[in-house]
Amino acid sequence: MRKSGINLGTPLSVPVADFAQKMDERLDENAHRDKIGWHDISVDNAAFLIKRNLAKVRIRADVLNRATPEVNEANAVRLKEEILKDCADIGNYAMMIADNVKSGRYDNAKT
Secondary structure (H helix, E strand, C coil), X not given: CEECCEECCCCCHHHHHHHHHHHHHHHHHXXXXXXXXXXXXXXXXXXXXXXXXXXXHHHHHHHHHHXXXXXXXXXXXXXXXXXXXXXXXXXXXXXXXXXXXXXXXXXXXXX
C-alpha cells in the first residue's frame, strides 16, 4: 500500500512518514509568522537557515550526550523534541531549495 508516494512496505517507510508528518506540522506551526514565502527564499538564505538549525541540533545533542545531573528526564524530553523540530525545519528548508530549483526558481538575489 502506498501513501503520499511512500511505499509503506519498506523498512524505512515508517521513519520517512513520521519525518514528513513532523515537517508538515512545523510548516503549520510557522505559517502565521511574517516570513519569506516558500517561492521567494533564495538558495543562499535557505542554506544559511539549514546551517543555523544544524548548529542548534549539534548543541542540543551535545547536552543530551553529556548526561549530567542537570539533564533530568523533563529536560531530556524537551531537548529531544527541540531536536526533532530543528530536524524538521532543516528538511523543510532543503525541500524548499529542491522545489524551487526544480521549478526554475533559484535566484540567489532574493531574500
